[in-house]
Amino acid sequence: MQSLSSDFAAMQAGIDRVATRIAGVPVADVLLLRMIKHLGTTMTARMERVLQPHGLAETDFSALMQLFSSADGSASPGELCGLIAQRPTNMTRITDALVRKRLVTRRPDSADRRRVALRITPAGVRFVHSLLPEMIAGLEAGFAGLGAGDKRQLDRLLRRLAASIDATTQDTPR
């Protein structure tokens, strides 16, 4: 990986090469898919770099952010499962990590004692506040080359693509 742009060039060369050997390859579609995937993983990896020194993975941070932004700073593992698309098994591990770092407390829910109430701690709130500036700066720098109009267009096109993909899905997801 030299740069995203050169990666794109390599992708295009590879796809073109396939297209010359087989008719009917939708070159543009393949390239868009590959570019989207590559951008997604690369940008996510950059965000992870901010978290890594603190020993948190991206899913851990997502869970913490959900607690942070919830009305009363608390939620149950099961609720978070839905919000960050994780299985209960994994949610338990994420919770363990956050509790071990004293960013979150875990106590039994008094109303329904099957449940556990997770709550972000003051240290957790401080942690989020301390990390956001760096993440925001990285994000804004990455998007600096796009104007407001570009972003609106990109937003619109991505939503249109999502709707298009949804339309093809009649089988059971996942």
Added chain:
Amino acid sequence: MQSLSSDFAAMQAGIDRVATRIAGVPVADVLLLRMIKHLGTTMTARMERVLQPHGLAETDFSALMQLFSSADGSASPGELCGLIAQRPTNMTRITDALVRKRLVTRRPDSADRRRVALRITPAGVRFVHSLLPEMIAGLEAGFAGLGAGDKRQLDRLLRRLAASIDATTQDTPR
């Protein structure tokens, strides 16, 4: 995951909730990042569904496609490493899988005996030909909602985003 569109709505709600609690969150950028990542993983997962019944992972298939589309149907593991962004260690494993399925042969390179020459077999070529129609159909269906103009715009915006991200990178990649 109900649908991509509803996932997007949930993402936006979460981000908006954070934005109300902290000033300066670039909501549009965060949302774009999350949408791109989600689209990338979802679309890739759909492609993988085609491969799964055949016991191949996506990286395996990528390697096979590179061999397929190379001028003489052959390459060394090291060359493929660069083309599909994998480490040598992993490339060995991928090669093992492809050889075990008789899609590729592995023989010492006579010119440079440190090297190994991988070559796609006739069965490998047939395999690619047999799988492509299904992959192409799925891909075209997914992109059916975008017109040619949409695709050109999306391509342009993604490249612009890539260039913008590249511009922020002066530290050593990876």
Added chain:
DNA sequence: AGTCTATATTTCAGCAATGGAATTTCGGCT
């Protein structure tokens, strides 16, 4: 030729992230 350094591949051991199945505890319904 002999020696040294670099390259290509492989093996080994292991990690990170996740998932399924079974288990425990409890709520709610009959």
Added chain:
DNA sequence: AGCCGAAATTCCATTGCTGAAATATAGACT
């Protein structure tokens, strides 16, 4: 009371990848 289902956890397994060391060979320098 008895039963079914939900929530969280534990245990074990899988997937996909990696670094370090080992092996074999090439190429350069003396």
